[in-house]
Amino acid sequence: MIKAVHQFGAGERIELKIDSDPANLRQVRTSIEEFARGAGLSQEASDEVGLVINEALANVIRHGYGGATDRPIEVTAAAETDGVRFTIRDWGKPFDPALVAKRKTGELKPGGLGLVCIKKLMDEASFSRLPDGMQLTMVKRLAPNR
Secondary structure (H helix, E strand, O other): OEEEEEEOOOOOEEEEEEEOOHHHHHHHHHHHHHHHHHOOOOHHHHHHHHHHHHHHHHHHHHHHOOOOOOOEEEEEEEEEOOEEEEEEEEOOOOOOHHHOOOOOOOOOOOOOOHHHHHHHHOOEEEEEEEOOEEEEEEEEEOOOOO
């Protein structure tokens, strides 16, 4: 289930409320990429954001919710003067990203790319432990020549 709320105007934003079913990831990724392009990000930057959101949501489903397909996740994108701010809120098992084992260069095994993508493709990223879950906040800046 996906519920979308889109607010237009100076503080343009989109809020997606989904169940933790992997079947929802494609629609969320498409919606976020379209929003990012509409907010001024390039096609390449929007595609990168879509990949990061997809990987982060997959991690929430796999690790935070242990594969459960009926738990809530909220994804928000908000246009700002110099970029777009993305937030993923879940009510799953909290974790400390600093304790996640780093991947070895050239290691070929499934999984483990979510944090790598976040660090490499986003301009800012922070994880917040909440009393009842986690929140990931990320920013992708507009290209300077815009």
